[in-house]
Amino acid sequence: xxxxxxxxxxxxxxxxxxxxxxxxxxxxxxxxxxxxxxxxxxxxxxxxxxxxxxxxxxxxxxxxxxxxxxxxxxxxxxxxxxxxxxxxxxxxxxxxxxxxxxxxxxxxxxxxxxxxxxxxxxxxxxxxxxxxxxxxxxxxxxxxxxxxxxxxxxxxxxxxxxxxxxxxxxxxxxxxxxxxxxxxxxxxxxxxxxxxxxxxxxxxxxxxxxxxxxxxxxxxxxxxxxxxxxxxxxxxxxxxxxxxxxxxxxxxxxxxxxxxxxxxxxxxxxxxxxxxxxxxxxxxxxxxxxxxxxxxxxxxxxxxxxxxxxxxxxxxxx
Amino acid sequence: xxxxxxxxxxxxxxxxxxxxxxxxxxxxxxxxxxxxxxxxxxxxxxxxxxxxxxxxxxxxxxxxxxxxxxxxxxxxxxxxxxxxxxxxxxxxxxxxxxxxxxxxxxxxxxxxxxxxxxxxxxxxxxxxxxxxxxxxxxxxxxxxxxxxxxxxxxxxxxxxxxxxxxxxxxxxxxxxxxxxxxxxxxxxxxxxxxxxxxxxxxxxxxxxxxxxxxxxxxxxxxxxxxxxxxxxxxxxxxxxxxxxxxxxxxxxxxxxxxxxxxxxxxxxxxxxxxxxxxxxxxxxxxxxxxxxxxxxxxxxxxxxxxxxxxxxxxxxxx
Numbered sequence: 001x002x003x004x005x006x007x008x009x010x011x012x013x014x015x016x017x018x019x020x021x022x023x024x025x026x027x028x029x030x031x032x033x034x035x036x037x038x039x040x041x042x043x044x045x046x047x048x049x050x051x052x053x054x055x056x057x058x059x060x061x062x063x064x065x066x067x068x069x070x071x072x073x074x075x076x077x078x079x080x081x082x083x084x085x086x087x088x089x090x091x092x093x094x095x096x097x098x099x100x101x102x103x104x105x106x107x108x109x110x111x112x113x114x115x116x117x118x119x120x121x122x123x124x125x126x127x128x129x130x131x132x133x134x135x136x137x138x139x140x141x142x143x144x145x146x147x148x149x150x151x152x153x154x155x156x157x158x159x160x161x162x163x164x165x166x167x168x169x170x171x172x173x174x175x176x177x178x179x180x181x182x183x184x185x186x187x188x189x190x191x192x193x194x195x196x197x198x199x200x201x202x203x204x205x206x207x208x209x210x211x212x213x214x215x216x217x218x219x220x221x222x223x224x225x226x227x228x229x230x231x232x233x234x235x236x237x238x239x240x241x242x243x244x245x246x247x248x249x250x251x252x253x254x255x256x257x258x259x260x261x262x263x264x265x266x267x268x269x270x271x272x273x274x275x276x277x278x279x280x281x282x283x284x285x286x287x288x289x290x291x292x293x294x295x296x297x298x299x300x301x302x303x304x305x306x307x308x309x310x311x312x313x314x315x316x317x318x
Numbered sequence: 319x320x321x322x323x324x325x326x327x328x329x330x331x332x333x334x335x336x337x338x339x340x341x342x343x344x345x346x347x348x349x350x351x352x353x354x355x356x357x358x359x360x361x362x363x364x365x366x367x368x369x370x371x372x373x374x375x376x377x378x379x380x381x382x383x384x385x386x387x388x389x390x391x392x393x394x395x396x397x398x399x400x401x402x403x404x405x406x407x408x409x410x411x412x413x414x415x416x417x418x419x420x421x422x423x424x425x426x427x428x429x430x431x432x433x434x435x436x437x438x439x440x441x442x443x444x445x446x447x448x449x450x451x452x453x454x455x456x457x458x459x460x461x462x463x464x465x466x467x468x469x470x471x472x473x474x475x476x477x478x479x480x481x482x483x484x485x486x487x488x489x490x491x492x493x494x495x496x497x498x499x500x501x502x503x504x505x506x507x508x509x510x511x512x513x514x515x516x517x518x519x520x521x522x523x524x525x526x527x528x529x530x531x532x533x534x535x536x537x538x539x540x541x542x543x544x545x546x547x548x549x550x551x552x553x554x555x556x557x558x559x560x561x562x563x564x565x566x567x568x569x570x571x572x573x574x575x576x577x578x579x580x581x582x583x584x585x586x587x588x589x590x591x592x593x594x595x596x597x598x599x600x601x602x603x604x605x606x607x608x609x610x611x612x613x614x615x616x617x618x619x620x621x622x623x624x625x626x627x628x629x630x631x632x633x634x635x636x
Contacts, residue, residue: 026344047594048594272596272631273631276595277595278595313590313636316636318631
């Protein structure tokens with residue numbers, strides 16, 4: 001376990017570790033969307049990442065940080081989202097085993113995805129209490145290492161590598177802003193650290209759905225305020241900040257901006273239609289923020305991290 | 319007007335001409351889809367091309383082949399699909415003017431797209447006769463040059479540049495097959511010529527929906543058999559071969575294979591979900607052919623030209 005905020009060296013080490021396994025995703029631009037937004041946008045496409053999301057970076061770094069002995073006992077987490085798949089993949093790629101605690105009522109498609117990466121699924125009642133006690137049991141019985149989806153410095157250092165790649169590839173572009181979605185804050189806090197170390201003049205904005213605006217409220221009140229009954233189409237952003245991600249965000253992020261679900265879906269549709277790429281609703285939040293705040297971003301150079309592309313097509317309504 | 323089948327030099331000239339304006343689209347691979355198909359697939363992503371389809375190549379080459387005097391009088395075509403947008407763009411980029419004859423009942427969204435590229439739309443009754451007579455009128459009145467969507471050697475030479483880029487980028491991969499969808503046959507005949515000139519050992523397969531299988535029938539009977547009442551989800555492939563494309567296809571294509579609309583939609587869904595790219599149904603025909611004929615393609619290296627990514631999201635049902 002790493003007990004301090006990742007340094008530049010920690011991020012570099014993470015990058016070196018995960019590079020042979022994760023994709024260096026492309027940065028795409030769209031003349032069309034630049035014209036519509038009045039800004040110069042650079043989309044870092046983590047939807048093309050392994051498991052379809054940036055989560056592969058953090059999970060891979062966390063697993064690669066473990067000792068041989070820890071690896072031999074496996075890793076565990078409770079998640080039904082991208083982190084579960086990412087951890088399952090990371091364990092498989094490194095000869096370890098992943099135990100994923102999932103609520104009994106999690107969609108079959110999500111269970112199958114995790115199962116497909118060779119993880120063992122441990123079902124529990126669909127309550128937070130059951131989830132946590134089941135994880136405790138797995139840790140005790142199997143000796144597995146718990147890897148939190150975001151409130152973990154190894155995860156944060158891994159997620160930071162996406163922004164690091166942005167600055168390395170765009171070394172001739174001086175980005176005015178970098179935008180990421182914010183759910184639990186792993187991607188945002190990692191991006192904030194990478195930006196502070198590598199591109200200190202770039203401003204960092206977290207983008208959040210109105211229906212799950214705990215980061216916005218926490219940032220404003222400078223107190224960790226968890227979401228109560230979050231509700232948004234951006235289902236990757238339902239989680240609330242943890243103490244570690246909150247601490248980094250409060251110190252290094254410049255602003256949190258929110259958008260409605262309608263604005264998110266409009267930005268998603270624009271991205272699908274004009275850029276011909278599949279992004280998940282959570283990833284459309286950043287473009288929605290740009291389109292909502294045109295005067296702030298006019299003529300600015302903006303990096304946007306497209307967090308993932310895992311959508312249930314049957315549920316998409318246009 | 320060019321009166322002979324494009325030579326290698328013609329294709330090279332076309333490529334040189336259009337290169338500064340069209341995109342060199344990426345070639346993507348998917349470990350996941352390779353595993354599912356048992357083959358090694360290389361997707362040439364013309365869905366990322368200008369106007370969202372390979373049609374930009376042919377239209378650009380045709381317009382750039384015109385004399386100053388011809389350019390000054392404009393170009394015209396009848397189409398409500400990707401060729402109309404491509405020709406409109408090509409005209410605008412070269413200081414010319416495009417007159418697009420469209421049936422009165424063409425969807426507003428298509429009219430707007432063409433209008434957005436600065437073309438003049440001339441409406442006519444929704445019959446072939448009205449379309450042709452209206453085009454005749456435009457040619458007479460404006461002195462505009464008619465650019466057919468596919469049965470034109472300038473168009474064919476332009477479309478050939480997509481396959482040329484495939485062979486250049488994959489010069490260390492010896493492709494066993496190259497697959498393209500076939501509607502009017504512009505892309506398939508261009509691809510066949512480029513393959514013959516540049517990668518003579520690669521076999522060429524045209525992929526067609528069962529509901530519009532005129533190329534399949536024409537190829538089999540060695541006689542040009544137009545589709546009667548074609549009906550398929552792959553709405554870019556409703557057109558029938560022309561005499562010029564048929565002539566090239568019959569001489570240089572190895573096989574035409576057909577698939578059902580269900581098979582097309584399954585391949586489309588797989589591409590959207592696994593590759594995170596938006597492709598139109600017409601583009602999914604090739605992957606559908608690979609999945610339907612696994613024993614033919616097992617362990618083979620296959621180039622697939624993804625023809626475009628223009629879909630009406632509201633109409634997509636999964």
